[in-house]
Amino acid sequence: MKIRKLGLALVILNVSATYLYGQVTVNDSLSKERKIEGVTIKSSANKKSESALLVDQKKAIIQKQSMGSEEISRKGISNIEQALVKVTGITSVEGRGLFVRGLEDRYNTLLINGLGSPSNNPFQKIIALKQFPTDVVGKLNIYKTFNSNLYADFAGATFDIETLTYEKPFSKIEFGIGVNTLSTFRNDFKINPNANSIEGYVGLNSRDKQLPDEVKGYRPSSYNFNANQSRNSFGEGWNVDNIKSLPNTSLGFTTAQKFKIGETSNLGFLFSLNQGNHYEYKDGVKNQFRLNGNSIDYNNNLNRKEYTYETESSVLLGLGFKNKGTAINLNGFFLQNSENLIQDYLGFRNGETNNQQFIRVNQQDISRFTDLQLTASQKINDRHSLKAGASWVNNFYQQPDRKIMYGQPGEGNDINLSFGGNNLLRQYLDVNGKNYFSAFAEYALNLGEKGDKKDYPWQLAIGYNGFADVRNTSYRFIYSVLNDPSQSQVTVDRDTPQAIFDQSILNGTYHYREGSTSEYKNNLYQFVNAGYLNINYKPSELWDILIGGRVENNINITRYKPISVGINDNFDNITKNQYYILPSLSVKRALNEKSNIRFAASKTITRPILIEYMPITYINPDNENIFGNKDLSNSENYNIDLKYEMFPSNKEMFAVNLFAKKIDNAIERSYIASGNSNGQTITFFNAKTATLAGVELEGILSLNRISESLSRFTLGANTTIMYSDVERSADQNKETDVEANRKRALQGAAPWTVNADLKYEYKNSQNLTKTYSLVYNVSGKKIYGVGFSQLDNIFEMPFHQLDFVYNNQISKNWNVKLTIQNLLNSEYQLKLGDKSLVQVQESSLMMENYKKGTSFNMTVGYTF
Secondary structure: OOOOOOHHHHHHHHOOOOOOOOOOOOOHHHOOOOOOOOOOOOOOOOOOOOHHHHHHHHHHHEEEEEEEEHHHHHHHOHHHHHHOOOOOOEEOOOOOOOEEOOEEEHHEEEEOEEEOOOOOOOOOOOOOHHOOOOHHEEEEEEOOOOOOOOEEEEEOEEEEEEEOOOOOOEEEEEEEEEEOOOOOOOOOOOEEOOOOHHHHHOOOOHHOOOOOOOOOOOOOOOOOHHHHHHHOOOOOOOOOEEEEOOOEEEEEEEEEEEEOOOOOEEEEEEEEEEEEOOOOEEEEEEEEEEOOOOOEEEEEEEEEEEEEEEEEEEEEEEEEEEEEEEEEEEEEEEEEEEEEEEEEEEEEEOOOOOOOOOEEEEEEEEEEEEEEEEEEEEEEEOEEEEEEEEEEEEEEEEEEEEEEEEEEEEEOOEEEEEEEOOOEEEEEEEEEEEEEEEEEEEEEEEEEEOOOOOOOOOOEEEEEEEEEEEEEEEEEEEEEEEOHHHHEEEEOOOOOHHHHHHHHHOOOOOOEEEEOHHHEEEEEEEEEEEEEEEEEEOOOOOOEEEEEEEEEEEEEEEEEOOOOOOOOOEEEEEEEEEEEEEEEEEEEEEOOEEEEEEEEEEEEEEOOHHHHHHEEEEOOOOOEEEEEEOOOOEEEEEEEEEEEEEOOOOOOOOEEEEEEEEOOOOOOEEEEOOOOOOEEEEEEEOOEEEEEEEEEEEEEEHHOOOOOOHOOEEEEEEEEEEEEEEEHHHHHHHHHHHHHOOOOOOOOOEEEEEEEEEEEEEOOOOOOEEEEEEEEEEOEEEEEEEEEOOOOOOOOOOOOOOEEEEEEOOOOOEEEEEEEEEOOOOOEEEOOOOOOEEOOOOOOOOEEEOOOOOEEEEEEEEEO
């Protein structure tokens, strides 16, 4: 019987299929290969095993890396973000998502089963992947070079999550428990009373925090709440509970079943339910610097204590039908994240060194993400195939009733505060994406004759993909207004002030008023439609050439009201209708059966993160506000990659990848002086162009090459070293580096990253596996924000992450995982650079720092 390796076209068209393949390794070159007769396949190969994915990586024409369910399980990974940081050149940066090749989150795109996915957080480009449990993941694909069937928003990477397929029926229950050296069993852990309830555990406590009925659904009109309304119209007060923080817990159930229908058909069913909670405590500085005459000193000198109670919920339901060449899949996802946050600031702000203040923030960030998908593929015959898919997403994000109060510290837990003057501020931020639609369709044709080859020499694919994203935002403010100046001062316990606030309202001391500005509402529309053509030519077993072309139409409409106009004035409209012609080329040359050389070139674009162009000013209590730049343009990227890769065995590889990028209109975060002379403003500008060049080195090595006594050890390591340089635009001509006439790197680009993974694997007489892994991750010092007003840039310092993972398959049914995260307990730091144009008078350049502690987590799973 002839064993034929699966061709690239079939891989592209049937990414969720189960593959059977046989492979014989010989020492001859490809040109001397012969057909193998009489081989019998004893069992099907596991396409999600690490060795199978290395084979897939070697064969693919495009440069991609994959992580399957086997590796995810071995490394004790519980969510997708943890999985992706184990991949070459990918690092997780605290609170800001994933960096690829040193480029930050805005340069990435997320697909789920090949369909577009919006972010559920306006502060991040893609959905927070820590919310996506790995129990439902069949394979993660990471594309670092562009092909025309991918969305054009591509410069760092495109992540494609393939959900679990119905290959082997199973059911699994998992329970996890974890403790943290800083956060667990704290007696003074502060939490919103409604968060520490059954409703809070499942994320429903936000229902009591919505805008009061008196103003909800109406245009802002400086509405004054009377005494009764000021006391009773708000579902939540200002009190905070002090509790003992308990261990973090998680509970999950997943079942995948497969039913035979007739002789040739089967129906798959997948259901997964996960729930977890997490306590986190941070303590550190949160400072600002300012230009003060001929020197630089503190604008803010604050200590910040932060208490976070987070809950996460996810539900996945999937149905899959297969009949010979037909495959139909229906998937539904629901992800919910609720982050209840208490922040306490102590120190001075706005340069008022003699005015020590206490600031309390009581905040909830809640997101709900619902995604319904239908995908189908049909193999008509050996030459023709079709695939298509569509999805609808309801995307919801809120910061409801974000409460901020200011006062002066008194004795013990007391604070002295004043009513009025924008104190007792309540903010309501809503970002609603009620309708996000994504779709794709592709027809593929094989031409020519196979002869003795594995694949047809010509493979053509023509297709469409696109999305429509419709969002509206609302940002409302309500604050206290003083009625009786003689009673303006009051002393309260910072954790239980509500009784005194209520009595003051009844006494007529103050009331609440809405103070929303004309920026309170805007509408954002984005429509992307693209057609593409791919031509894959394989003139011989040694060569694989993929030429692609993509034409993409991008329509952006922003409806907003500038702060300079009245609330009742008409909206202003900004409409951008752009066409992009985006070619791509990928060439693979097999040097022998164990090594390849690859070349890729393409043009792509980068769209900004929502907060970067959303026309609002987001207010923070320390006057570090975020101002979206509605005039931002998309970046246009020119990408080149040259890669050599070698696969010494089916479990080893070594690769060197040279890459370069030219980014026109590169988007950068900048720190500028606040318009009201207090604090700083974070905003975003387009640079004229940025140039990047670098090298990636990657290796996976079995240590039996050193000694047979090390045969159970495998070492994986990769590093990225990158140079970048920016040419500034006219909007950036007042930045400090321009005044100093000096070059700088691209904002957010790390000069180097390092990932490493040392694994010890042991199998007992029952073929049950036990593994121990050490996983290390770090990225180099990079510009977090570009400096203006003679202040140097703000730098994000290296954060060293070292984790230990133990995974033991105790029996056929029982599995235990133990992870120890952040063994080094490294400190996260943002610092002002030391090249400001005037002298810094303060002894420290630290702007923000904290430690996260070391976490110990154990998960016990039972599979049946």
